Amino acid sequence: MLIYDQFHREASGATHSLLLNRGEIMELLDKIKIMIEPILKSNNVYLDDLEYVQDRGEWYLRIFVEKNEGFLDMDTCVAVSEAISQKMDEEDPIEGEYYLEVSSPGVEKPLKTFEQVKSSLGKYVYAKFYNPVAGLDEVEGFIKRIEDETIEFEYLVKNIKKKIKIDYNNIKFIRLAVKF
Structure with missing residues (x-):
C-alpha cells in the first residue's frame, strides 16, 4: 500500500542543492517525527520507520506506518498521507522538491532494530x-x-x-x- 504525493518548493522554484550529511538527515527526521506524531495518533497508527533518501536523482520522504490493532487499510493510509501532506506544506521542513510516500512496511518488513x-x-x-x-x-x-x-x-x-x-x-x- 503506497501513497505518493509530490511537493514543490514555492519560493523561486529551488531544487535540492543540499548535500545532507547523516547527522543533518537524522535531525530532520527527528523534527518530522515530532511533527507527524499527533496525526498518527489521531488515525490509530504508529510510526514503524521513517527515511529521507535520494533514489535515481530524486529525493523521497518515506513514512512507514502500521495500525495499532488489525491491518492497515487503504482508507487509513490515504487519510494519514493527506494529513501529513498538509502538515508538511504548513511547516515546510524540507528545502527543495521531494516525493512523499506513506505506506505500510509490508508483509516482509525489514527488522531494522x-x-x-x-x-x-x-x-x-x-x-x-x-x-x-x-x-x-x-x-x-x-x-x-x-x-x-x-x-x-x-x-x-x-x-x-x-x-x-x-x-x-x-x-x-x-x-x-x-x-x-
Missing part, C-alpha cells in the same frame, strides 16, 4: 549472516527464543526441525518472511 527483532518473537523470518554459523550463511525459520543478544531460530531441513543460535551482531539483514 533489535527491538523490532524482539517484538517478532515466534514469527517466521529470513536472516542473512555476516559470518557463517554451522555452515549456514542464512536461515529462514521461526524466532524461538531471545536471550541477551542471542537469537535462536528454528528451521527445517528435509522436514526435520533444527535449531541454531546466532549473535545479533552477526546478523547482516533480517526481515519477516512469508511461509509457503
Whole structure:
C-alpha cells in the first residue's frame, strides 16, 4: 500500500542543492517525527520507520506506518498521507522538491532494530549472516527464543526441525518472511 504525493518548493522554484550529511538527515527526521506524531495518533497508527533518501536523482520522504490493532487499510493510509501532506506544506521542513510516500512496511518488513527483532518473537523470518554459523550463511525459520543478544531460530531441513543460535551482531539483514 503506497501513497505518493509530490511537493514543490514555492519560493523561486529551488531544487535540492543540499548535500545532507547523516547527522543533518537524522535531525530532520527527528523534527518530522515530532511533527507527524499527533496525526498518527489521531488515525490509530504508529510510526514503524521513517527515511529521507535520494533514489535515481530524486529525493523521497518515506513514512512507514502500521495500525495499532488489525491491518492497515487503504482508507487509513490515504487519510494519514493527506494529513501529513498538509502538515508538511504548513511547516515546510524540507528545502527543495521531494516525493512523499506513506505506506505500510509490508508483509516482509525489514527488522531494522533489535527491538523490532524482539517484538517478532515466534514469527517466521529470513536472516542473512555476516559470518557463517554451522555452515549456514542464512536461515529462514521461526524466532524461538531471545536471550541477551542471542537469537535462536528454528528451521527445517528435509522436514526435520533444527535449531541454531546466532549473535545479533552477526546478523547482516533480517526481515519477516512469508511461509509457503
